[in-house]
Amino acid sequence: MNKMIKYILADILKNKIVIAYTLVLLVLSFSIFTFEDNATKGVLSLLNLLLFIVPLVSVIFSTIYLYNSSEFIELLVSQPLKRKSIWMSMFFGLASALCLAFLIGVGIPVLLFAAFTPGFILVGCGLILSIIFVSIALWAGVRIRDKAKGIGLAIMLWLYFALLFDALVLFMLFQFADYPIEKGMVAVSMLNPIDISRILVLLQVDISAMMGYTGAIFRNFFGTGMGMGITALVLLLWTLIPVWFSVRYFKTKDL
Amino acid sequence: MIHLDHISKKFGKFKALNNINLTFEKGECLALIGPNGCGKTTLIKSILGMVIPSEGNIQFDGKDIKNDWSYREKIGYMPQIGRYPENMTIGQVLNMMKDIRKVPENKLDLEVAELFEIDGLLDKKMSTLSGGTRQKVSACLAFMFDPKVLILDEPTAGLDPVSVELLKEKILREKAKNKLIIITSHVLSELDDLVTQVVYMFEGRVAFHKSLQQLKMDTGEGKLSKAIAHIMMNQQKQMHYQE
Secondary structure (H helix, E strand, O other), X not given: OXXXXXXXXXXXXXXXXXXXXXXXXXXXXXXXXXXXXXXXXXXXXXXXXXXXXXXXXXHHHHHHHHHHOHHHHHHHHOOOOOHHHHHHHXXXXXXXXXXXXXXXXXXXXXXXXXXXHHXXXXXXHHHHHHXXXXXXXXXXXXXXXXXXXXXXXXXXXXXXXXXXXXXXXXXXXXXXXXXXOHHHHHHHHOOOHHHHHHHHHHHHOHHHHHHHHHHHHHHHHHHOHHHHHHHHHHHHHHHHHHHHHHHHHHHOOOO | OEEEEEEEEEEOOEEEEEEEEEEEOOOOEEEEEOOOOOOHHHHHHHHXXXXXXXXXXXXXXXXXXXXXXXXXXXXXXXXXXOOOOOOOEHHHHHHHHHHHHOOOHHHOOOHHHHHOOHHHHOXXXXXXXXXXXXXXXXXXXXXXXXXXXXEEEOOOOOOOHHHHHHHHHHHHHHHHOOOEEEEEOXXXXXXXXXXXXXEEEEOOEEEEEEEHHHHHHHHOOOOHHHHHHHHHXXXXXXXXXXX
């Protein structure tokens, strides 16, 4: 399995898109941190950008890579190798390549300009989001045989997590404004890893004071050790569940 | 050595394989023949575990291949259309397979690579290769690890006449080593001096499984191609009567 990861990782790191992604992240982070005189404000601006870019690039790049390596996967399946380890190597290869790109592109500027808790939380969330969206891409890629449909599904999933989900939540908020739904909001936010990341970073900066009563509830929940433990567990489930389903499906897939 | 027990495979409503029972022993050289779309490649892919049968089980050396992967060490497979990572060179693909199979360098069988002069092409990217060269790489990989079982799906398609002869001679040498060889081909005249057994498939079923001698005796023809033509004609007549 290590050998397969080695080949896959070497192949991805040679890919021009990953190199471009790293450079774009680097340029974005450096320019934001040099324009903003306040590091906290810099982290917030960067957060809003990253929450769009990281999931988008992770999910779409992974799906396309998966379809482009269908020959490679077919070749490996006819060899004395476990299907599970072939698929997990794809997952680890993609996840570690994208995490590496993110660490270089965002980790280095954060270390230089914003080496304090919100900055580190931002980097941590970016890494977790990269892995989660690779995992989601694997699930989409294994279920759908047609390349165009598969990439379409990946884009739809990204659209859902990045935009539609928030619109739905906002809609619900207005509909049920007269009811005490603040605690429910914490639970609902767990359904979207992008929202969890946003809340985690926002709570680290003083801006959460401006979020009113809901902000206070969030602070009460995420501020405690218990709340953080649950959040970490939920993020872990978000990485494991899609990849687990995709492995289960891949084991009996006809190639 | 390989035993298929009541194998069926459905793709949606289409039955690609329908209740197949076959046993292959070592030392046999087997021709898998049938019209297009009769399930030959699906059958081969089921043996390799690339297609999972809907029903029935397959045994390799007495062990069920379901959830097993190590048995594939003993198989060399040459696919009908060799699909390789397009951005790798021939050399990289060969090295990767050696690395994955973990066979020491001195136990490799590089005869096919020498015959086809692959050494001069090592730096060529897979995406630039012609169908014939691709076929040569596939052949090279199938024979390289000296497997006990060789599964060759249309091995001569796309090869030039010289390479076809070289490959046939190589297959004969492997046959002499008491290996099991399974070949599918549409060029029946090529199979005549290679095979000992014939499996004829029709619409997902095994129409018959006979030794070549028996087949020739039954049909009264001296050549495999004639014998098969004889059978196909009879089949058509039968279908005609039924209608």
